[in-house]
Structure formats: C-alpha cells, structure tokens
Amino acid sequence: MMLSASRRTILASTAAMAAALAQSPIVAQALAAPAAGAPPQPDSPRRRLSLEADWRFHAGDIPFAPLRDHEAAYAHAKxxxxxxxxxxDCDDGDWAMVTLPHDFALGQAPDPAANPDQAYRPRGIAWYRRGVLLDPAWREGSLDLVFDGIATNATVWINGTLAARHFGGYTPLVIDLLxxxxxGEEPNTIAVQVDAQDSEGWWYEGAGLYRHVWIERRAPVHIVRHGLVARPHPLGQGDNAATSGDWAVPLTLDLANSGATDAAVTVAARLMAPDGTPVATAQAALTLPAQGQAQAALTLTVPRPRLWSPADPALYRLETRVLADGALTDQESGALGLRTVRFDADHGMLLNGEPCPIKGVCAHQDHAGVGVAVPDSLWDYRLRRIRAMGGNALRTAHHAPAPELLEAADRLGVMILAENRTLSAAPDTLDALAALVRLGRNHASVIAWSLCNEESIQASGIGVAMVTRMKALVRALDPTRPVTAALNGAMEAEPNIADMLDVVGFNYGRGSIDAYHAAHPTRPLLSSEDTSALMTRGAATGxxxxxxxxxxxxxxxxxxxxNSAAWAFIAQRPWLAGGFLWTGFDYRGEATPFGWPSTSSFFGAMDLCGFAKSGFHIRRALWSATPVIAIWPHWTFPRQEGRAVPILVASNADLVSLxxxxxxxxRAPVHDGVARFSPVYAPGHLVAQGWRDGRVVASxxxxxxxxxxxxxxxxxxxxIRAERRDAVPVTVMAVDAAGQSVPVAQHGFALHVEGGQILGLGNGDPNLALPETPAADGRSGAMALFNGLAQAIVCADGSGPLHLVATAAGLAPARCVLRVDPGIIAALPAVPPAQPLTEWRQAPASAQRPVPGQRLGDxxxxxxAWTKPGATQPTDPAAPWVxxxxxFTPRRAVAAKGGTLxxxxxxxxAEIWLDGVRVALKADPAPAPLAIPLPPGNGERLLDVLFDNRTTPGRCGLAGMVSLGP
Structure with missing residues (x-):
C-alpha cells in the first residue's frame, strides 16, 4: 500500500501541526516535555553483538519425552x-517468529479467572529457540551469552546440553559459551524455557525474553564484566568541598587472562570533559598471570569539575584501554558524573553540599502497547515526562532496572533509588542484589540502594539477620552510597531492620513519622512511598x-x-529528604479499588501512555520554581450547557481568577497547588490567570x-534509527475543523505503517478491553481514542522513510513521515533452520565388512559406542571397517516434501546408506562435504555411514556437523 503526499509535504505539515498543537490545552498539557535527549549510544561492535531478531517462539510447554525404556533413560542423562x-532436533519449523524484547503475556486475552495483579493475563510456560554461527577466532578469550532480563524463571540449553538455570526476572543471566x-560453519542451537507460572510481585510482570540478549566477546586479556569501578570524590572535606576544589577519580579494573602465558599489562585511562576536552590521564602496569585474575588501580585528578545534578546533568566520558605486551586487547568507555550525595537528619538530602529535596515518583516498568518489553528510547521518553512534571527522581519499584534506564537517567538528570526485589540471604537473591549494585555503581544518577519493600519480617531477628548480610554485600561492592529500605509500620518494634539502615524509608506512615523523628533525631528519613491518589485520565466526573x-x-x-496533601506534608518537614509518589505512571495490575474488568491501576500522575492527569499538573505546580498554571480537564462538555461543571486549576500562584x-x-485562592471552581458551562474561551503580589504571573x-x-x-x-530499540511514541487524536483537539473523542481507528512496524497501541484506559498488539505482520493495528488520546509505539526497518496513516469512520485520515537513520547496533544473524543429526552409534571396528541397517538389541x-559428529579416529589395518x-525422525516439513542430508x-x-539402500559413495579419502537428497517419508529413518579403510590408513569419521534441512 502506497501512501499519498510527498515526504517533504508531510514533514512540513507534521512540524506545523506540532507547533499548532502547542497551543491546544489538552495536548500542551498532556504532551509537554523538554526536548528529546540524545538517543541511546551504540555499543562497540567489537564488544557486543545483538541476538534479538528471528527467535522461534512457542506458547505453552513442550515437555521432555517420557522415559519408557532403558536406552531413552540412559541417553537422557547424558x-x-x-x-x-x-x-x-526439536521440530520448530512452524513456530512463530518474534523479535526481542518480547512480552508474551501481553498478547494473552484478559481472563477473569487469572491473577488480577498480573492484569488478568495468563502467563504460563513458553519456549524460545535460535541458531547462531560463531567465528572460529572467538575460541580464544571470553565469550558470554547475556540475557538482560527474563520473566520469570528460565532454563537454557545450548546444543542440547543444560547450560544454566535462572530464578528471578530482573537481573541478568550470563552464560560462558565456550x-x-x-x-565455524556448524550452527549452535540456543533453547530457552521460560516459566512464568510463578510471580515475584503483585503487579504486572510480563513474561518472556523481555530485555536485550547479547553475545559478548573479549580477547584473552580483558576487563571482566562490570569490572571497571569509578568512585569520584572531592579532595577536600565538608559539604563545600564538592564545589570548591579539585576531585579525585580512583579507578579499579578487575582483569582476567584466559591465555596460556603471563601477560605484561598496561592500563591507561583518560577523562574527557562534557565539552570533549581531555582533563586527566593516568596509567598503571602489572603482570597478569596465565589463567588468572588481577586488579589494576589508578587515580585521575580533575581540577574544579563541572558537577552532575538534575539541574545540570553534566557527564564526563571515561575511556580505559588495556594493552597486553604492547597490543590493545580491550577498551571500555562510558559516561561518568561527578557529584556528592549525603542524607542528613536535619536537612534532608544534600547534593553537592546543597539541599536537594527528592521530588520523585515510583514506577513499574510496563508501558502501553509493549508491556514490559520496553524499547530503549521509551525509557528516555518516560524520564522526560517525569522531568516535565517537575520531578527529579525515580524509585525503581520494586526491582532492578534495565541498564538503558540508568543510562537515560544519567543523561536527563533523574536521581535513582535503585531497589532490590527480594529480602533474603539465599544465594540466588544475594547474587541478584550483587548484580543490581554492579549494574548501578558507576552511574551518577543512582543515589541509594533500597534492600526491600514492605516486608512482614521487618521486626524480627530473621529480618535483621538477612539485612545484616545484604548490607554487608552492598558495602563490599559499593561503600559510597547509603542503604535504605521502604518500610511500612512496626517502626519502633524490636528487633527491627530500620535500625540497620543508613536512611530509613517510610511508606506512608503519616501518623508516626513525626514521633519517629523525635525519638531518633540523628537518623535521616525519607518518604520512600506516598500519595496513592486515584483518578482516570480526563474524566471530569466519576x-x-x-x-x-x-x-x-x-x-x-x-x-x-x-497529590496536594502528600507533598504539603513533605514540604513542611525540611528534615525529610523528600518523597516518591505512588505512582508516576499507571501500570497493569493492582486496579485498586476495582476488580474485573479493570486491568490497570488508577494511581498514576500519568496514565499508561505517559499522558498527564491532574496529578501531573499539581506536582508540576508544587515542584516548579517558575510560575505554573494549567486548567483541567478541559472546556468541552457537549449537551451540558447551563450546568455547573468541575474545573481544577493547578498553579503555584497565590490566587487564580477564571x-x-x-x-x-x-476567583479562588490556591491551596497546595490547586484552585477549584464550579462554573456554569457555556462554550467559549476559558482563561485562568495566576496572581502573585497583585499581578498576573501566569495564564x-x-x-x-x-x-x-x-x-x-x-x-x-x-x-528515528532503523532498529527496534529506537521506537517512537506517536500520539493519536481527533481534531475539529479549527484544528483544536477534541478531549471527549472516543473514536476507534486503524493504523497502518510502511517502512517499519507497530510494536503496540494503547490509550491509557484502565478498563481497556481492546488488544494492544498489532496484526501478525506488525504493519497494521487498531485502537480507540480514550478521552481524546491514544498512542502507538512504532519502529523503523531501514527500508526507507517510516510512513504512518491513521483512519477512522467519519473522520479525515492522518498521515506523518519519520526520517530514518541507519541502525548502529551490530547484530549476529540467525541461522536458517536445520535439523542436526547428533545421536550416532559406532559399531566396533571389524575385519569383515559389516551389514548396514543393523539394529542394536534393546x-x-x-x-x-555413542558418538557425535565433530571428531575423527585413527584407522586400524587389522579392523579397517567402521x-x-x-x-532419526525428520521434521514435519522435510517428511512431507523431502530434504537434503x-x-x-x-x-x-565411505558409503552412505539410507533405509537399507546405498545412496552415495565417497571414493576420495580426503575430507569433503556431502549433500544427499532425502525422499519424503514419515516416521523413523535409518542412516548408516560405512568407512572402508583397507587401502587408506590414517583417520576416518564425521569431522563436521551432519544436518537435515529443506
């Protein structure tokens, strides 16, 4: 389908409409945001290869074959x-093809019998499979298969061998592939069973391979994963030292040498200022033992640096190089912010020595249309929405964040309270906590570690024992940041994990926090969770x-x-470090106070798309230093003429006139960011003016x-870039003849794209019953406007500009075009499907010619002997026949149409025999490939290779892989 209008015309009209929409109240209020930050930066292709396209997916379990005889049981154990x-050789030819990240729960229809906190989405078990070829040069060094996140539990097999089990959906699984x-040309099969029958939380967690998957390769001498640690600090003492003098940046690098000989290693580091100017260098030398590890330490000195803060998220760039015997073997570079954080019992949180109240939100990680399979650029979008609201912080409730979220937070100046998922001292959960700390400890945005949320064993010896071990682990990995926890009640009970914390987090607890502060005046306190206001975006009445x-x-x-009362409570207590409202965005599940058919929460200051509710504007008024005023929800009430309607004006002025x-x-005074009116409705221009000191400061x-x-x-x-991770949210709306958005429109619409795909659609309705996933080809989808707005998440495939067209009955269609730049992430292609033939048996070498087609006794x-392709053996002149x-049983497609061995x-x-018939003769003993047609046929087939070594002593065997394909 070709879309009309030229690219130039559409680009011009799209820019013009964006400017015009800034004058539209509902759009200006719902979409207001600072300019887009820099797109996610590329990883070095030398270091990481994406493994995300062309996975084969099967919903439901494929159980292991029942063990009904000794041979099956014996083989199963090997x-x-x-x-x-x-x-x-699993027959996955008819499985669906998917691209990661992938949330398979989102495509399930809500079921009233399913878990309401998982948005009534059935989850269950599913399988993913993919084939890859690996460069022979990668045999040396380090080669890891990395899953950034799998929801929820997973088991991974590589080439039919169990490689790893992983419990928990929020921290990475790293597998040594070697x-x-x-x-070479022999493909590898990765098979992943995802078991999402269990849940870790009481919110929508999605299911599947929902974060990125990589192959990471390094030379024999290399920096280990997350082995580079930077701990910047001012050289002076006291809160003023951050801004008044020079800084030191101590570095440690954990190095490994998988080679066979010791290596003389030099580590060189360089720090680049935010403007790209080199400001410091250092280097260190050491001997790295063969098959061993060592740590290099060096320090950079930075004169009077530009400090990182939400107001100025200045980022230096740290570049490190590792040379072994003079040759470059590894390098790592990344953003580094310099700042100090201190929580004070009297003055709250101090950033770079100055009070900096936390104006934060809690948020889960799902978004409209994509579930938890959030493209990288959406983290940027969501954090920009928080900043547009006046916020400066995010609590990653209640689990480790995606790495890309932390990168965006560094760029955009959003402080992060990084939260751990599970309170426990079990090895798996301690590993998950360690992974969280290693992920975040080099990020300026991360200001503290939260060990847990609202645990019932908070006031118990068991809880204290667990926190003691967890805190010690955090301290060992990162001694620079405070440890906190989000606690709820039982604050004065003994024993208590609150006594173990550097900063005590209160979830709600408004009736006890003053008394706790009076009883413990030297303990820093934080409102780790508050508010929990409820609203439906754009609803004038309930x-x-x-x-x-x-x-x-x-x-x-x-x-x-x-929202008004929650922040007023915090603002009146300067000793409180600030707070995190529950929540920044709506999220699936936990649809308090309702049940079926509501599938989403009502808590957000924004809906699931990031469109503003009244809470967004109230927070913006309370959190902003510049004058703010916003009318909510709108001034379009058909058939309501002559009736009083509720109007809220959010402002930080003293008085509002309407x-x-x-x-x-x-006129009405502003109380805690809000002035309320009940004007009699008549169509027209409604204007709100904010007054301060007798003059209008905002309108x-x-x-x-x-x-x-x-x-x-x-x-x-x-x-947009031509890769799935760089997706763009597109707002869909209806407009009147004057181009004014219609905030009460509820029209259904269809969306079609060329040059890319629709990843998903949504509209922020907590009671949404429409599917959020597009058609199978990703080119078309359908949704409905909800109170005037909907959202599509789209990506480009690189075939040309990305064209979008939206249509609705009775309305003129809408079109836009996005310019597409090349992708920047290197990827490892998938291998076309083929059935490996691996389970061979070898008869004892014989002096007499054996008869092909023999069967072993039960x-x-x-x-x-049992043998697999890939090895040869010496011949025996006394027994030259092997x-x-x-x-084997061919896969269904080959059984039906035939294929090629x-x-x-x-x-x-060698002679090749198939089902008792000789089908090929290889007369030359030199190594060579063979391709033999396989006729169609169902059921078990018999394949024999008979080696005749009577006249060609040396070696014989299947030196490479044997496979069956179309």
Missing amino acids: AGNATGGAAE PFARF DPARHVIADDDMTAVAWGQT HLDGRELA ATCVTAGPPVALRLVPDRLR GDMNSW LLHLA RFASVVGR
Whole structure:
C-alpha cells in the first residue's frame, strides 16, 4: 500500500501541526516535555553483538519425552541429549517468529479467572529457540551469552546440553559459551524455557525474553564484566568541598587472562570533559598471570569539575584501554558524573553540599502497547515526562532496572533509588542484589540502594539477620552510597531492620513519622512511598459503576493522600529528604479499588501512555520554581450547557481568577497547588490567570472544541534509527475543523505503517478491553481514542522513510513521515533452520565388512559406542571397517516434501546408506562435504555411514556437523 503526499509535504505539515498543537490545552498539557535527549549510544561492535531478531517462539510447554525404556533413560542423562523443546532436533519449523524484547503475556486475552495483579493475563510456560554461527577466532578469550532480563524463571540449553538455570526476572543471566559452543560453519542451537507460572510481585510482570540478549566477546586479556569501578570524590572535606576544589577519580579494573602465558599489562585511562576536552590521564602496569585474575588501580585528578545534578546533568566520558605486551586487547568507555550525595537528619538530602529535596515518583516498568518489553528510547521518553512534571527522581519499584534506564537517567538528570526485589540471604537473591549494585555503581544518577519493600519480617531477628548480610554485600561492592529500605509500620518494634539502615524509608506512615523523628533525631528519613491518589485520565466526573474515578485529585486510598496533601506534608518537614509518589505512571495490575474488568491501576500522575492527569499538573505546580498554571480537564462538555461543571486549576500562584470570553467568573485562592471552581458551562474561551503580589504571573486557556472532523498524528520526534530499540511514541487524536483537539473523542481507528512496524497501541484506559498488539505482520493495528488520546509505539526497518496513516469512520485520515537513520547496533544473524543429526552409534571396528541397517538389541548401551559428529579416529589395518549408525525422525516439513542430508566434512572412503539402500559413495579419502537428497517419508529413518579403510590408513569419521534441512 502506497501512501499519498510527498515526504517533504508531510514533514512540513507534521512540524506545523506540532507547533499548532502547542497551543491546544489538552495536548500542551498532556504532551509537554523538554526536548528529546540524545538517543541511546551504540555499543562497540567489537564488544557486543545483538541476538534479538528471528527467535522461534512457542506458547505453552513442550515437555521432555517420557522415559519408557532403558536406552531413552540412559541417553537422557547424558550431555547434549536433551529432548522436548530443548532438543537440538526439536521440530520448530512452524513456530512463530518474534523479535526481542518480547512480552508474551501481553498478547494473552484478559481472563477473569487469572491473577488480577498480573492484569488478568495468563502467563504460563513458553519456549524460545535460535541458531547462531560463531567465528572460529572467538575460541580464544571470553565469550558470554547475556540475557538482560527474563520473566520469570528460565532454563537454557545450548546444543542440547543444560547450560544454566535462572530464578528471578530482573537481573541478568550470563552464560560462558565456550564450553558449549561449536565454531565455524556448524550452527549452535540456543533453547530457552521460560516459566512464568510463578510471580515475584503483585503487579504486572510480563513474561518472556523481555530485555536485550547479547553475545559478548573479549580477547584473552580483558576487563571482566562490570569490572571497571569509578568512585569520584572531592579532595577536600565538608559539604563545600564538592564545589570548591579539585576531585579525585580512583579507578579499579578487575582483569582476567584466559591465555596460556603471563601477560605484561598496561592500563591507561583518560577523562574527557562534557565539552570533549581531555582533563586527566593516568596509567598503571602489572603482570597478569596465565589463567588468572588481577586488579589494576589508578587515580585521575580533575581540577574544579563541572558537577552532575538534575539541574545540570553534566557527564564526563571515561575511556580505559588495556594493552597486553604492547597490543590493545580491550577498551571500555562510558559516561561518568561527578557529584556528592549525603542524607542528613536535619536537612534532608544534600547534593553537592546543597539541599536537594527528592521530588520523585515510583514506577513499574510496563508501558502501553509493549508491556514490559520496553524499547530503549521509551525509557528516555518516560524520564522526560517525569522531568516535565517537575520531578527529579525515580524509585525503581520494586526491582532492578534495565541498564538503558540508568543510562537515560544519567543523561536527563533523574536521581535513582535503585531497589532490590527480594529480602533474603539465599544465594540466588544475594547474587541478584550483587548484580543490581554492579549494574548501578558507576552511574551518577543512582543515589541509594533500597534492600526491600514492605516486608512482614521487618521486626524480627530473621529480618535483621538477612539485612545484616545484604548490607554487608552492598558495602563490599559499593561503600559510597547509603542503604535504605521502604518500610511500612512496626517502626519502633524490636528487633527491627530500620535500625540497620543508613536512611530509613517510610511508606506512608503519616501518623508516626513525626514521633519517629523525635525519638531518633540523628537518623535521616525519607518518604520512600506516598500519595496513592486515584483518578482516570480526563474524566471530569466519576462513575464507580463503570470503574471511572474523577480526574480531580480528590480520591485516595485509605492509607494514602492526594497529590496536594502528600507533598504539603513533605514540604513542611525540611528534615525529610523528600518523597516518591505512588505512582508516576499507571501500570497493569493492582486496579485498586476495582476488580474485573479493570486491568490497570488508577494511581498514576500519568496514565499508561505517559499522558498527564491532574496529578501531573499539581506536582508540576508544587515542584516548579517558575510560575505554573494549567486548567483541567478541559472546556468541552457537549449537551451540558447551563450546568455547573468541575474545573481544577493547578498553579503555584497565590490566587487564580477564571474568565470566560473575557468575563471574570470567579476567583479562588490556591491551596497546595490547586484552585477549584464550579462554573456554569457555556462554550467559549476559558482563561485562568495566576496572581502573585497583585499581578498576573501566569495564564492558561482552554477552548471549547467542535465536532471532530479528522484524526491527527503527533510523533514524539521526527527522526528515528532503523532498529527496534529506537521506537517512537506517536500520539493519536481527533481534531475539529479549527484544528483544536477534541478531549471527549472516543473514536476507534486503524493504523497502518510502511517502512517499519507497530510494536503496540494503547490509550491509557484502565478498563481497556481492546488488544494492544498489532496484526501478525506488525504493519497494521487498531485502537480507540480514550478521552481524546491514544498512542502507538512504532519502529523503523531501514527500508526507507517510516510512513504512518491513521483512519477512522467519519473522520479525515492522518498521515506523518519519520526520517530514518541507519541502525548502529551490530547484530549476529540467525541461522536458517536445520535439523542436526547428533545421536550416532559406532559399531566396533571389524575385519569383515559389516551389514548396514543393523539394529542394536534393546537396552544395549555398551556394545556400540555413542558418538557425535565433530571428531575423527585413527584407522586400524587389522579392523579397517567402521560403521556409524543413526535412527532419526525428520521434521514435519522435510517428511512431507523431502530434504537434503548435509555432511559438513566426511574423512575417509565411505558409503552412505539410507533405509537399507546405498545412496552415495565417497571414493576420495580426503575430507569433503556431502549433500544427499532425502525422499519424503514419515516416521523413523535409518542412516548408516560405512568407512572402508583397507587401502587408506590414517583417520576416518564425521569431522563436521551432519544436518537435515529443506
């Protein structure tokens, strides 16, 4: 399908509409954000290769074959012989093809019998499989397969051998590939069983390979994973030292040498200022023992640096190089922010020696349309939305974040309270905690570690014992940041994990925090979670029967407060370090106070798309130093003429006056960021003016919209890279004849793209019943506007500009075009599917010619040897005949249409027999490949290779892989 209008015309009209929309109140308020930050930076292709395209996916389990005889049980217990979905020869030809990140739970239809906290989405078990070729040069050094996150538990097989088990959905799984890998033209099969039957949280967690997957390769002499640690600090003492003098940047690098000889190693480091100017260098030398590890230490000195803060997220660039015997073997570079953080019992949090109240939000990691499979650029978008609200911090509730979120937080100046998922001293959970700390300790944005959230064993000896071990682990890995926890009640009980913390986090607890502060005046305190106000984006009034809550910041849970009251409580207590509102965004699951069919929460200051609710504007008014005013929700109430309607004005002025078509309607004082009105509705221009000291300091206008006549598409930006991780959120809306957005439009629409894909669609409705996933080809999808807005997440494939067209019955279509730049992430292609033939039996070498097609006796594991392709053996003149035998069942496609048997390398004179018939003769003993047609046929087939070594002594065997394919 070709879309009309030229690229130049559409680009011009899209830019013009974006400028025009800034004048539209609902759009200006819902979409207001600072300019997009820099896109995610590329990783060095030398270091990491993406492994995300062309995975084969099967929803549901594929159990291992039942063990009904001795031979099956014997084989099952041996390496390389996995069955079911883990088998190398598993028939995955008709599985779905998916690209990662992938959340398979999102595609499930909500089921009222399923877990409501998982958004009523069935989860269960699924399988992923992929083939890869590995360069023979990668045999030397380090070669890791890295899964950044799998929801929830996973088992991984490589080439039919169990390689790893992983418990927990939020920290990476790293597998050393070298012991399992084949190299060259022999493909490797990665099989992953994801078991999401269990859950770790009481919110939507998704399911599947939902974060990135990489192959990471390093030379024999290299920096180990997360082995570079930088701990910047001022050289002086006291809070003023941060801004008044020079800084030191001590570095440690954990180095490994997998080579066979010791290496003379030089480590060189260079620090580049935010403007690219070199400001410091250092180097160190050491001897790195063979098959050993060592640590290098060096220090950079930085004169009067530019410090990192939310107001100025200045980032230096640290470059490190490792040379072994004079040759470059490894290098690592990344952003580094210099700043100090101190929590004080009297003055709250001090950043670079100055008070910096935390204006934070808690957030889970799912987003409209994509679930938990969040593209990298959406982290940037979501953090920009927090900054647009006036916020400066994010609590990663309640688990380790994606690495890309921390990178975006560094760039955008968002402070991170990094939270651990599970309170426990079990080895798996301590490993997960360690992974969190290693991930975040070089990020300026990370200001503290949170060990847990609302644990019932908080006031117990067991809880204290666990926290003692967990805190010691954190201290060993990062002695520079405080340790906290989000606690809820039982604060004065003894024993108590609160007594173990550097900063005590209060979840709610408004009735006890003052008394606790008085009893423990030297303990820094933090509102780790507060608010829990409830609202439906854009709803002027509530309707409990339809699970709709008015978007007016007047409803909160019994244990919480409204946005206005929650921040007023914090602002009145300068000794409190600030707070994290629950939540920044709506999230799937936990649809308090409702049940089915509500699938999403109502807590967010923004909805699941990042569109603003009243809480967004109230926080913006309370958190901003510059004048703020916003009218909410809108001034379009069809058939309501002559009736009083609720209007909220969020402002940090002292007084607000409300005007309709130039006539003043009323004045109201501002209390905690809000002035409330109930004007009689009449269409027109509604203007709010904010007054301070007798003069107008801010104003906002809402214009009544007419009937919708067209759709409009507004992308977050007009430029995109040709890779899935650089997705763009596109706002869909309806507009009237004057181009004014219609905030009450609820139209269904269809979206089609060329030059890319739709990753998902959503609209922020907590009661959404429509599918959020696109059609199978990713080129088209459908959604409905909800209170005037919807969102599509799109990506480009590099085939040309990304064209989008949206259509709806009775409305003119909308079009836009995004410019596409080349992708920057190196990837490892998938191998076309082929069935490996691996389970061979070898008869004892014989002086007499054996008869091909023989079958072993039942239960005979020892008369014939087990062997796999990839090895040869010396011949014996006294027993020159060697017979290899295999019984196999072709995959369905080959059984139906026939295929080709491919021998990568056969060494020696050989006859190939299939089902008792000789089908090929290899007369030349030199190593050579063979390709033999396989006729169609169902059921078990018999394959024999008979080596005749009577006249060609030396070696014989299957030196390479044997496979069956189309």
